[in-house]
Amino acid sequence: MDIANKGVLVTGGASGLGAACVRLLAQAGAKIVIAHVNSEAGINLATEHNQTGESTFFVKTDVTSEESMQAAVRVAVETFGGLHVLINCAGIGIAQRVLGKDEPHSLAAFTRVIQINLIGTFNAIRLAAASMAQNAPNAGDERGVIINTASVAAFDGQIGQAAYSASKGGIVGMTLPIARDLSRNGIRVMTIAPGIFDTPLLGNLPEPARISLGQQVPFPQRLGRPDEYAALAKHIIENEMLNGEVIRLDGGIRMAPR
Numbered sequence: 001m002d003i004a005n006k007g008v009l010v011t012g013g014a015s016g017l018g019a020a021c022v023r024l025l026a027q028a029g030a031k032i033v034i035a036h037v038n039s040e041a042g043i044n045l046a047t048e049h050n051q052t053g054e055s056t057f058f059v060k061t062d063v064t065s066e067e068s069m070q071a072a073v074r075v076a077v078e079t080f081g082g083l084h085v086l087i088n089c090a091g092i093g094i095a096q097r098v099l100g101k102d103e104p105h106s107l108a109a110f111t112r113v114i115q116i117n118l119i120g121t122f123n124a125i126r127l128a129a130a131s132m133a134q135n136a137p138n139a140g141d142e143r144g145v146i147i148n149t150a151s152v153a154a155f156d157g158q159i160g161q162a163a164y165s166a167s168k169g170g171i172v173g174m175t176l177p178i179a180r181d182l183s184r185n186g187i188r189v190m191t192i193a194p195g196i197f198d199t200p201l202l203g204n205l206p207e208p209a210r211i212s213l214g215q216q217v218p219f220p221q222r223l224g225r226p227d228e229y230a231a232l233a234k235h236i237i238e239n240e241m242l243n244g245e246v247i248r249l250d251g252g253i254r255m256a257p258r
Contacts, residue, residue, distance in 0.1 A: 001142055001237050004029035007080035009072060011063050011124050012090030014041035016199035017149060020226030021087050021233050022049070026056055028234065031080040035061035035072040035090070035124075055080070063090045063120030066127070073127050082135050085237055086128040088148045091117045091167075093201050095160035110163040117167035121148055125178060125189075133185040143186040145237050148175065150193040152248060156255040168193070172246050179244030188243040190236045195250025197224035217251035224249065 008025055012018040013034035022032055026049050034056060036042040042058035049056035059075050062068040076083040094113055098105045125146055132144030150168040157165030171191055179189035196202070196213050202223070214222040232249055236242050 006084040007076045008085040009033045010087045018089030020230035024230040031055040033076045083131045113163040118170040148191040191246040
């Protein structure tokens with residue numbers, strides 16, 4: 001799919017991986033809705049792009065809410081004439097053992113991670129797909145592209161990552177069946193599983209810890225850059241044969257238990 005002048009919605013689009021996608025796709029001529037829970041960050045990024053003539057809108061969005069997510073989809077359709085690409089980057093992470101020193105894992109914390117990362121991703125997929133199905137097909141009978149964000153933790157989660165790994169493993173597990181569901185509508189579905197990336201999730205770590213994490217990557221021995229994620233997302237959009245698969249973007253790392 002040619003991204004120029006297409007309507008794109010990026011959840012979690014005001015920071016980290018999502019913001020990198022917004023920047024790269026806007027430069028390629030896409031028209032973008034930034035769906036994010038943080039209004040200040042979303043408004044700032046949208047303003048940054050609109051000052052350069054790029055068409056970018058911010059919609060305060062809670063991905064776990066049907067009404068909120070539907071509103072973001074509606075803005076894309078009404079403003080750009082259609083929604084063609086969804087990139088799901090909204091998510092949170094926690095570190096908590098199943099049995100801590102004094103008590104078991106918080107059920108509320110586990111539920112919150114699943115609700116945002118997994119159910120929020122599915123909520124965005126189903127509502128975006130309903131809109132994409134109404135698009136006129138392009139020359140390849142394609143109506144839309146959906147890209148989800150999992151994690152290498154879906155495959156080799158570390159100590160304390162039960163909730164996070166479960167949420168990302170769910171995204172991996174539903175990628176193929178959703179791609180099969182939506183094939184008759186001309187909508188492709190892909191998932192990227194990043195390794196250790198330099199995003200706000202790692203922002204509070206001291207520099208020595210960040211260097212140590214980067215050195216665990218076989219090659220290149222550094223943290224991944226959000227623009228590298230965005231470059232892969234752009235290629236997925238443009239390559240019609242990429243469908244129903246999960247791509248690890250991790251420099252070859254396999255996470256140790258801790």
